[in-house]
Amino acid sequence: MTRDPRAQTSRKAGHVALLSSDENAAYWETRHQREGDLRSGGHVSYDEATNQMFYTRRLSMLLDFIGNQADAVAPIYLLDAGCGKGAFSRELASFGQQVDGIDGSANAIELCKERGGGPRYFRSTLSAWRSPWLYDVVASIDVLFHILDDDEWERTVKNLASLVRLGGRFIVSDWGEDGDRVYGNYQVVRGRQKYVPLLEERGLRFDGWHPFNFRGSPIGFYVFTRTR
Ligand SMILES: C[S@@+](CC[C@H](N)C(=O)[O-])C[C@H]1O[C@@H](n2cnc3c(N)ncnc32)[C@H](O)[C@@H]1O
Secondary structure (H helix, E strand, C coil): CCCHHHEEECCCCCCCCCCCHHHHHHHHHHHHHHCCCCCCCCCCCCCCCHHHHHHHHHHHHHHHHCCCCCCCCCEEEEEEEECCCCCCHHHHHHCCCCCEEEECCCCHHHHHHHHCCCCCCECCCCCCCCCCCCCCEEEEEEHHHHHHHHHHHHHHHHHHCCCEEEEEEEEEECCCCCCEEEEEECCCCCCHHHHHHHHHHHCCCEEEEECCCCCCEEEEEEEEEECC
16 A cells, blocks of 8 residues: 555545556556565565565464464365465465465466465456355455456455355455545555445444554454354
C-alpha cells in the first residue's frame, strides 16, 4: 500500500483513471516477472529484507486466526485466494495444512509450480474458482483491493464466501475504515460498510478487524466465521 497522500484520491473526485481489467492483469504479469520473490506480492517500496518482516508479521497473525497445529488425520483445508508467488501458501503448507493456491497471473502460478513445496496451484480468477469441497479457511491476502471494478469485487467476495464450510473462517485483508478510497491507479480499498453487511447476510459472523500494525499500513485482516 502506498502511503503517499498525494496519491490518495477520493473515489468520487474521479481524479485517477483506474487500470482497465486487461491493464490490471498485464500489470501483475509484468510485476511478477520483474520483482524479487517478496516485493512482487508484498510492498513494492520495501526492500526484500523489510518485506520478509512484513510477511512474517502477517503469517504470525494468520496462524493465530487459523491455528498452527498440523494434523495428518484431519488437516486444515485452506484456499489461498490470490496466492501470487506462493509465499503464504508454502509457509502454511509447512504447518501441515492442505493448501490450494489460485492466482490470475500465469507467471506467478508457473513459478509456484516450479517451487512446489506441497500446495496445489491453479490459474484462475477469484470469482471463477470452483472447488469440489468446501474449505476450513479461505484467506485472501492483499488481493481484494487490487480488484478495481466494484461488480467484480462483489462477485469475488460472494464466491469466496460460498467456499467456506460451516464453522470455517474467511480472512481477507483491506482497510478498517468506513468508505472506499483510491490509491494510485491500481488500488481501491474498501471498508467495513462493504464487507460486514455483504458477509453477514451470507451467514458469516464478523469477528473483528485486526490491523497489520506494520510501518503505518492502514490495512488489516477482516476475520469472519461461518455460522449458518
Ligand atoms: C499484492 S499481490 C498479493 C499476492 C499474495 N497474496 C502475497 O501476499 O504474496 C496481489 C495478487 O493478486 C492477484 N490478483 C489480482 N486480481 C485478481 C483476480 N481478480 N483473480 C485472481 N488473482 C488476482 C495478482 O495476480 C497478484 O498475484
